[in-house]
Amino acid sequence: MEKSKAMKRDSIATARLLSEALPLMQRYDGAVVVIKLGGHAMSSAEAMDNFARDVVMLRQCGLNPVIVHGGGPMINSMLEKLDIPTEFVNGKRVSTPETVEVVEMVLSGKVNKNIVQAINNQGGKAVGLSGKDGNFIQCVKAAGDLGMVGDPVKVDAEVIKSLTDGGFIPVIAPIGTGENGETFNINGDTAAGAVASGLDADRLLLLTDVEGVKDAEGDVLTNLTSDQVASLTKEGVIAGGMIPKTQTALDAINGGVRAVVIMDGRAPHACLLELFTDYGAGSMIRA
Numbered sequence: 001m002e003k004s005k006a007m008k009r010d011s012i013a014t015a016r017l018l019s020e021a022l023p024l025m026q027r028y029d030g031a032v033v034v035i036k037l038g039g040h041a042m043s044s045a046e047a048m049d050n051f052a053r054d055v056v057m058l059r060q061c062g063l064n065p066v067i068v069h070g071g072g073p074m075i076n077s078m079l080e081k082l083d084i085p086t087e088f089v090n091g092k093r094v095s096t097p098e099t100v101e102v103v104e105m106v107l108s109g110k111v112n113k114n115i116v117q118a119i120n121n122q123g124g125k126a127v128g129l130s131g132k133d134g135n136f137i138q139c140v141k142a143a144g145d146l147g148m149v150g151d152p153v154k155v156d157a158e159v160i161k162s163l164t165d166g167g168f169i170p171v172i173a174p175i176g177t178g179e180n181g182e183t184f185n186i187n188g189d190t191a192a193g194a195v196a197s198g199l200d201a202d203r204l205l206l207l208t209d210v211e212g213v214k215d216a217e218g219d220v221l222t223n224l225t226s227d228q229v230a231s232l233t234k235e236g237v238i239a240g241g242m243i244p245k246t247q248t249a250l251d252a253i254n255g256g257v258r259a260v261v262i263m264d265g266r267a268p269h270a271c272l273l274e275l276f277t278d279y280g281a282g283s284m285i286r287a
Helices: 002-027 046-062 072-081 097-121 158-164 188-198 226-234 240-255 271-276
Strands: 030-035 064-069 127-130 137-141 150-155 169-173 175-177 182-184 203-208 223-225 259-262 282-286
Touching: 002 072, 002 137, 002 203, 002 271, 030 046, 030 188, 030 271, 046 064, 046 097, 046 169, 046 271, 064 097, 064 158, 064 188, 097 158, 097 175, 097 182, 137 188, 137 240, 158 169, 158 188, 175 271, 182 203, 188 240, 203 240, 203 271, 223 226, 223 240, 240 259, 240 282
Parallel strands: 030 064, 030 203, 064 169, 127 169, 137 175, 203 259, 223 282
Antiparallel strands: 137 150, 175 182, 259 282
16 A cells, blocks of 8 residues: 555656646757767666667657767777777877777767667667768868867758658767868767757757866856856866866857756766756856
């Protein structure tokens, strides 16, 4: 009897949450949401299944989710197996022609297709591609001695729009193409920001392994403007690995994205919490 009563209370609570989420579902109906997948959300089959289920729910609720993924640990593992040395400069992988071949193989192959399969297993219709497909992410060589690392300069949004209009969920590996057909390795966050700008996305969600942008006392700042981000960076409050993420956010906002959220991908159902509750799940940055 007590178990039955507890189940009833849980069911009522679930129904109440769904009812309270209705205005937010209506607000995001038809919106493009670009999600950068990486870190903990890719660390296990269970985490991947949970993420995939949430993505399918977003699509079911009328949103247009677009996934851009990383895969650094998988690349490192394959390079080690092939006995190919890896070098990093300021946290960025130096991509020799030999390294780029492995990066493309891992990202566009195993990692991309695992994500596609996970989403399809949850009832979605996912399609995997890289920025080389249809030449939809065009790059120039990044500054510095990073080898074949690319900076996106043009995103052909029609390639992605044709998929979302058809009811598909695009899953994008961050590989781009150069003016002369070169293959470029793109930082996952950078690629996600470029795709979000090209699609005029309503939201860019950067899933990370931290709670968000923190102030000097270590508390998460839930709402920030571009000017506040610039000030916090100048003061040294935003530092280290958070700087590239906030810079990606600022670039995306300047490119037309309405808001960027740097959020904790370790939190269960993080994307649903951010979009369909007033609580949110990280640090939102607006113009």
